[in-house]
Amino acid sequence: MTTATTIYSARRILTMNPSNAEATHVAVRGDIILGAGTLEELAGWGDYQLDTRFADKVLMPGLVEGHSHATEGSFWRYVYCGYFNRTDPSGKTWPGLRSVDAVVERLQERNAELGEGDKPISAWGLDPIYFGDVLVSRGDLDRISTTRPIGIRHASGHIMSVNTKALELSGLLRTGINHPGVPLDEEGLPTGEMKGPDAMEMVALHVGLDRKIMAADEWGLRQFGWLCVRQGVTTAADLANPLPTEAVDMMLRVTDEADFPVRIVSLRRFQGVTPSELIERSRELREMSTDRLRLGRVKVHADGSIQGFTARIRRPGYYNGAPNGLWYATPEQLQEIYELALEHDLLVHTHTNGDEATELMLDIFERALYKFPRADHRFTLQHCQLADAAQFRRMKNLGVCVNLFSNHIYYWGEQHYAKTVGPERAERMNACATALREGVPLAIHSDAPVTPLGPFFTAWCAVNRKTPSGRILGEAERISVEDALRTITIGAAYTLKLDDELGSIETGKRADFTVLKDDPLEIGGENLKDVRIWGVVQGGRVFSAEEI
Ligand SMILES: [Zn+2]
Numbered sequence: 071m072t073t074a075t076t077i078y079s080a081r082r083i084l085t086m087n088p089s090n091a092e093a094t095h096v097a098v099r100g101d102i103i104l105g106a107g108t109l110e111e112l113a114g115w116g117d118y119q120l121d122t123r124f125a126d127k128v129l130m131p132g133l134v135e136g137h138s139h140a141t142e143g144s145f146w147r148y149v150y151c152g153y154f155n156r157t158d159p160s161g162k163t164w165p166g167l168r169s170v171d172a173v174v175e176r177l178q179e180r181n182a183e184l185g186e187g188d189k190p191i192s193a194w195g196l197d198p199i200y201f202g203d204v205l206v207s208r209g210d211l212d213r214i215s216t217t218r219p220i221g222i223r224h225a226s227g228h229i230m231s232v233n234t235k236a237l238e239l240s241g242l243l244r245t246g247i248n249h250p251g252v253p254l255d256e257e258g259l260p261t262g263e264m265k266g267p268d269a270m271e272m273v274a275l276h277v278g279l280d281r282k283i284m285a286a287d288e289w290g291l292r293q294f295g296w297l298c299v300r301q302g303v304t305t306a307a308d309l310a311n312p313l314p315t316e317a318v319d320m321m322l323r324v325t326d327e328a329d330f331p332v333r334i335v336s337l338r339r340f341q342g343v344t345p346s347e348l349i350e351r352s353r354e355l356r357e358m359s360t361d362r363l364r365l366g367r368v369k370v371h372a373d374g375s376i377q378g379f380t381a382r383i384r385r386p387g388y389y390n391g392a393p394n395g396l397w398y399a400t401p402e403q404l405q406e407i408y409e410l411a412l413e414h415d416l417l418v419h420t421h422t423n424g425d426e427a428t429e430l431m432l433d434i435f436e437r438a439l440y441k442f443p444r445a446d447h448r449f450t451l452q453h454c455q456l457a458d459a460a461q462f463r464r465m466k467n468l469g470v471c472v473n474l475f476s477n478h479i480y481y482w483g484e485q486h487y488a489k490t491v492g493p494e495r496a497e498r499m500n501a502c503a504t505a506l507r508e509g510v511p512l513a514i515h516s517d518a519p520v521t522p523l524g525p526f527f528t529a530w531c532a533v534n535r536k537t538p539s540g541r542i543l544g545e546a547e548r549i550s551v552e553d554a555l556r557t558i559t560i561g562a563a564y565t566l567k568l569d570d571e572l573g574s575i576e577t578g579k580r581a582d583f584t585v586l587k588d589d590p591l592e593i594g595g596e597n598l599k600d601v602r603i604w605g606v607v608q609g610g611r612v613f614s615a616e617e618i
Pocket residue numbers: 137138139309310517
């Protein structure tokens with residue numbers, strides 16, 4: 071039995087296949103593309119059904135989000151406390167909170183809703199850098215409740231603010247704590263700001279934000295799927311999942327459902343295990359992969375976040391004189407992971423924000439590749455925000471890819487200019503143009519839930535480098551619309567080692583398309599974020615955003 075062939079007509083098809091850049095029709099059989107071209111050319115494949123529903127739409131390869139977290143879906147269970155307006159998976163927009171008082175007020179509303187009892191309040195998206203240099207301390211959160219534990223995960227995901235009750239329940243309301251992630255007040259008690267994964271984990275369980283949330287849940291995973299359809303994403307990396315057995319079982323089941331609309335590439339996070347256990351588990355996971363749930367890749371963190379001053383940066387250090395940040399793993403652990411990964415042919419992505427962390431990783435790659443030479447490893451530095459031209463040249467020489475955090479320019483660019491790294495480094499942060507010029511394979515990302523999922527917005531950031539006040543931060547690092555569209559399709563697919571299957575519309579690849587009401591080349595760079603998305607075709611199945 072042969073599967074039926076459908077030929078879709080479109081206003082324009084941008085294929086990202088350099089040898090056949092544009093087409094008017096695309097033929098699909100099952101979940102595979104037969105080819106793109108004219109109707110006449112495609113008719114040669116035999117009997118077909120002509121589907122004209124996209125005749126006035128523009129098709130692109132399904133967008134690939136190379137760094138997000140499926141927990142974006144799950145976070146909508148908790149109270150959103152971010153500075154910017156944000157739309158949830160149902161389409162409701164939550165107004166941004168512009169002061170500590172506004173945050174306290176929203177949480178007081180939640181407290182009233184919860185009524186009696188000691189159920190924790192869990193919240194996310196806090197970004198105190200916008201409120202001036204204030205600390206959101208346990209004192210602030212005690213204004214909401216002193217009997218109920220409260221925890222807010224900061225937007226960066228690297229800090230958590232908790233109230234006194236949460237510290238008390240965690241056994242931390244005492245003097246004499248000596249931990250770099252637990253700052254103390256004048257009385258010698260924790261301030262309530264917990265920095266880095268270690269410190270966050272000491273309190274997380276008591277505020278309902280434990281490590282399990284990084285593994286998404288069934289409801290959250292489905293929410294994430296719909297968020298992807300709204301944004302035209304057909305493949306999304308889930309970049310730091312602890313992937314416990316029960317989560318993997320759930321993810322395999324949910325992604326296998328006929329109406330689950332996105333392919334998830336879930337990387338096993340290095341936390342709570344030894345390097346050899348991590349590699350062993352990743353090899354097991356690789357064997358469990360399906361088309362819509364790709365497993366067997368690894369994620370490690372080298373440092374923290376720049377705006378939280380937990381990133382490791384080289385001299386001359388932070389612009390405002392803040393002390394250097396935190397290491398999230400030892401060089402010995404990182405070295406061991408990379409050597410084992412090369413031995414077992416596993417793909418590893420590493421989070422570096424500061425340039426000292428990037429430099430450490432480049433040294434580690436160099437030593438590991440000397441011991442275990444491998445030509446096409448696709449090791450990828452994630453964020454890598456402060457890399458300079460010399461570091462991009464080393465990446466090129468070592469065969470390393472980069473996935474830059476273009477959304478940062480918009481969300482924190484002003485703060486980076488004024489406070490964290492100062493004007494010169496802020497203007498070359500997330501240096502897309504330098505990466506392309508030096509020949510480093512490039513992707514760009516949202517890191518959702520850190521910033522909202524939306525590859526066209528991310529591409530707009532890379533093209534314009536505009537901040538909310540309209541300042542252009544680093545004219546020289548802007549890239550063209552064409553380059554930006556490549557990074558959110560074939561570029562991201564390459565970093566995940568999936569460019570043989572995804573990222574372009576061409577013979578033999580997966581039938582993944584993003585269906586647009588506007589032509590991104592016509593609308594131009596300045597308006598790229600406003601491209602209207604109709605929905606997607608994922609693995610030959612049609613999903614309209616309007617039907618969510
Ligand atoms: Zn991330």
